[in-house]
Amino acid sequence: MKAHIFDMDGLLIDSEPFWRAAEIKVFSSLGIPFNEEMCRQTVGMRIDEVVNYWNNELALNMPIHSTANNIVDELISLVKRDGIALPGVYATLENLKANDRKIALASSSQMRIIEEVTEKLNIQDFFSVLHSAEFEKYGKPSPDVFLTTAKKLGVSPMECVVYEDSKNGMRAGIAAKMKTIIIPEFPEPHLSWHDEADIKWSSLEKFSLELSET
Known part of the structure; x- marks a missing residue:
């Protein structure tokens, strides 16, 4: 990956x-x-x-x-x-940066929200690409926002890992043929659609570079 x-x-x-x-x-x-x-x-x-x-x-x-x-x-x-960052966010981004991975953000939110959030959390410098589904014909669960992001990164979709919390987002990642990790907003109880993802974590505190890429 x-x-x-x-x-x-x-x-x-x-x-x-x-x-x-x-x-x-x-x-x-x-x-x-x-x-x-x-x-x-x-x-x-x-x-x-x-x-x-x-x-x-x-x-x-x-x-x-x-x-x-x-x-x-x-x-x-x-x-x-x-606004505050969720648990594990900073450690995950620092880990990926330290290991020279390309990092992108692809959201259904409008770009002005993306810019406000990344500035509020002071994480904008981690990302080489920020992309919004507002620029796509279809939003999630269509894979368009992820496919365009991969193109902007200069990588194949099959070389990408997607991190999502919602069913629509998870299905967009799967449709893009990317490895998809689900970290649901409501991790309990377990819902049947969680099983469609490659991996399920309770939060980004569970992040492992090895597990995410194998």
């Missing part, structure tokens, strides 16, 4: 609670009764696709662009105020 590609939300930063809070606040302001369980149905999807998903599911007509931007604005304010 030559490259390690990381998702961001729920993997590097505990931002999934921020996403849920932002979605509930914005959707509720539009008169939509929204709750955390509904938020979990769309984890790993691009935010414009989330808005479109609920338009279809609930027969709504929310403006996709402005609603998505309002959610992102609220999310960024929470990241700036309360």
Whole structure:
């Protein structure tokens, strides 16, 4: 393996609670009764696709662009105020850097969120590529964001390891034919879809370069 590609939300930063809070606040302001369980149905999807998903599911007509931007604005304010790295993040990135591996970040989040998060956590210098699914025709579970990232890194998809926390992200990694490690936001109880990944860890504190690459 030559490259390690990381998702961001729920993997590097505990931002999934921020996403849920932002979605509930914005959707509720539009008169939509929204709750955390509904938020979990769309984890790993691009935010414009989330808005479109609920338009279809609930027969709504929310403006996709402005609603998505309002959610992102609220999310960024929470990241700036309360964002912290999840356990094992710094040690993992330092290990990969020390072993001369290529490191990238490929997220469903918009680039402005990626830039805010990497700056907040002070991890931007670890990554040679930052890529957002906003620049792809399809978001996760489509493999597009990972395939483009591999191309930017100059490596074959089969030379990449993907780290993900969500089902949509995991399936995107598998579809890209990359080794896929799942570190679910809710590691217990075990869910059947976790078995689709090559490896499951409870957190990045379990990181092993040898295990990740064999």
